[in-house]
Amino acid sequence: AQSVTQLDSQVPVFEEAPVELRCNYSSSVSVYLFWYVQYPNQGLQLLLKYLSGSTLVKGINGFEAEFNKSQTSFHLRKPSVHISDTAEYFCAVSDHDDYKLSFGAGTTVTVRA
Amino acid sequence: EAGVTQFPSHSVIEKGQTVTLRCDPISGHDNLYWYRRVMGKEIKFLLHFVKESKQDESGMPNNRFLAERTGGTYSTLKVQPAELEDSGVYFCASSQDSQSYGYTFGSGTRLTVV
Numbered sequence: 001a002q003s004v005t006q007l008d009s010q011v012p013v014f015e016e017a018p019v020e021l022r023c024n025y026s027s028s029v030s031v032y033l034f035w036y037v038q039y040p041n042q043g044l045q046l047l048l049k050y051l052s053g054s055t056l057v058k059g060i061n062g063f064e065a066e067f068n069k070s071q072t073s074f075h076l077r078k079p080s081v082h083i084s085d086t087a088e089y090f091c092a093v094s095d096h097d098d099y100k101l102s103f104g105a106g107t108t109v110t111v112r113a
Numbered sequence: 114e115a116g117v118t119q120f121p122s123h124s125v126i127e128k129g130q131t132v133t134l135r136c137d138p139i140s141g142h143d144n145l146y147w148y149r150r151v152m153g154k155e156i157k158f159l160l161h162f163v164k165e166s167k168q169d170e171s172g173m174p175n176n177r178f179l180a181e182r183t184g185g186t187y188s189t190l191k192v193q194p195a196e197l198e199d200s201g202v203y204f205c206a207s208s209q210d211s212q213s214y215g216y217t218f219g220s221g222t223r224l225t226v227v
Binding site for chain 2 (some may be wrong): 004032043044045049061075092099101103105106
């Protein structure tokens with residue numbers, strides 16, 4: 001089973017500042033990587049995913065993530081955040097050809113004016 | 114296209130009572146998954162249906178949990194009797210193929226056992 005570590009549980013950030021959420025995973029085999037977001041009182045929404053190809057993945061709402069195989073990382077970034085980006089963000093991993101996702105513990109991002 | 118729908122959105126029950134959670138997947142999605150997040154911890158896999166068959170229930174915590182998917186459409190997850198440690202958010206997801214990249218999640222059911 002995969003192990004996923006989100007290094008920051010809480011990230012406070014000012015509006016229009018950049019943000020980076022860190023994610024590391026344990027597997028040495030080929031993996032799929034995901035970032036999900038949960039806005040207050042809503043379900044899990046897929047932000048972006050890495051399946052293969054370019055290691056820089058662009059997602060919705062201006063987010064992007066970079067897959068680094070040697071460091072087994074998949075950090076999420078946004079150059080300028082909005083108040084509406086306040087949410088909990090989850091990194092998730094699965095092995096190729098597996099249907100199960102392993103999630104990190106989540107990072108709560110709070111954007112202040 | 115309607116998304117994955119979960120009922121109820123919130124449930125508060127007393128220890129020892131029974132609760133049934135329901136999930137309606139996206140029409141045509143043969144694969145249905147249950148996950149849960151207990152307070153402050155990771156979201157964890159519970160089980161996987163393909164149509165009406167349980168493919169993998171390795172994540173079910175104990176025999177107080179019973180999942181069904183009659184007719185391969187909606188699914189129910191019953192907890193009987195509920196314990197305090199069952200409190201958390203229960204997520205359902207569906208996908209067309211048995212692949213992790215095809216998931217659509219529902220909005221979850223927040224279960225509080227008091």
